[in-house]
Amino acid sequence: MTPASDLPGEPSYGRYETLFRIAAGGMAEVYAARARGEAGFEKLVALKRMLPHLSSDERFVAMFMDEGRLAANISSPHVVSTLDLGRASDGSLYLVMELVVGVTLTTLVRNALRAGEKIPIDVAVELIAQAAHGLHDAHEATTPYGEPLHVVHRDVSPQNILIGADGRVRITDFGVARATQRSTQTTTGEIKGKLAYFSPEQCANSPLDRRSDVFSLATVAWETLTGDRLFFADNPMAIFERVSKMPIPDASSLRPEVPAPIAAVIARGLARDRDARFASAGDFERALRDAARACDVVAPSGEVSRFVRAHGGDSLAKMEARIRASHATSEAGRASAPPGETPPSHSGMVARGARTATPEDVVLHEQHTVVTPPPVEMPRPPRRASIAIWALAIAAAAGIGAWLAIAQRDPMVATPITTPPPAPSAEPPAPTIPTIAEPTPEPAVAEPPLAPSPELAAPATPRPRAPASAAAPIRPPRRPPRRARPSPLPRPPRRPASPLPRRRRALAAVACSRSISSIVTWAVTEIPRFFPDKENPWVHVPGGT
Known part of the structure; x- marks a missing residue:
């Protein structure tokens, strides 16, 4: 049987080595556990562990x-002994x-x-008398210096009687007990304990003393003898009403x-x-034994x-059965240990070699079964080159x-302007007439621009017609132009790029190069520490060569 501490x-x-919950x-x-000591000493104990999420x-x-x-x-044969706090x-x-x-x-x-x-x-x-004995010992408990603790359990119930x-018989669970040496005190209006076993003064939120625990134990005695519930109800207010006012029937009814004397003691x-x-x-215990x-x-x-x-x-x-199985495991470990040596305590995580699963790897818990798988070979860490390549890629990205x-x-x-903006003109630009190209257009013949001549200013005179042989080249007919569209308003000139963006880009490039070098340095020096494998030559071992 594999101890729970090895899971x-x-x-x-x-x-202390936990065995099972x-x-x-x-x-x-609460776990069953085993205390280990020198020369093969061991003792079965109960380990009560606070849930981790409450530690804060x-x-x-x-x-x-x-x-x-x-x-x-509290020292009593009828109270669960507390041995250690850790x-x-x-x-x-x-x-x-215990x-x-x-x-x-x-x-x-x-x-x-x-x-x-x-x-x-x-x-x-006999059960109730022993419980009363343990309760009386708790009420009489003192500090190591003889100061009375004035303990009131406040949660005497069948669940807390083992x-x-x-x-x-042993009384257990003093978690809500009241005592003079407690660092925490119950606030006004706070209720602690099980309602069906409250005393009337608990329901009234009055000051409590040991007689409140006597009432709760008498309630347990009544239910143990009759096999019925006394103050049980569906809601807390009904329970308070029954504890405070309900007529309590005699156990013999x-x-x-x-016997009538025993019923009278309980009443x-x-x-x-x-x-x-x-x-x-203590008086309650003596009265019960005398009546019996x-x-x-x-x-x-x-x-x-x-x-x-x-x-x-x-x-x-x-x-x-679980205790016997844990004892057999302990004996097997002691027998396999070398002479003169004590088998090590498995109170924490230990390194185990590869082995096959055995029936002892199955640990039965209260509500489920936990199977401990055999150890598997862990994958080897990646090579240095692979890590460096990935680091460079990440840094570049x-x-x-x-x-x-x-x-x-x-x-x-902004994108730098390569051509100067057009000069503004006093007259609005003439509308342009778009032309549609033919499917297979012929190359157009460029005509030289006409220079202004003084004849243009003179009165028009009829020009002689040129002979047919000197006529200009005939162009292909054009389609009628479409209706002219108004041209869009001219855009304002773009502002020239300032030297500031160039400086920022230069600074960004310097910062990127520095970050890349830092990441590469970190990848080479720090990543190997996550893979402490001495067989890999690139892993740095402190103190090694």
């Missing part, structure tokens, strides 16, 4: 660190806690009801085999007046463990594009 993209957690929520996810939220980070510091000060390689915080191989009380009750059974009364009383396969724990309840969870002994419903030794194994369901069987962009943005750039 691509998984962060490392120091000396147990559960996930909106704030964190200062409020969630403070709450997570408060949970670790607070739970570390930060993963991706920056996310994680808590290392691993409970078992199920939640919610899962146990649900599996029993699906099998057509209810939790036996003696087993139910029952191990060894028959021991729904399950007649519940006292459900008193809406906090002064009428038990003063502490009086009614002779004490669970025999090992009965809780047998019931958990019988109704733990697939989740318990899968967890135990960038330079041309920059020059064109500068030239197009300059409104002063």
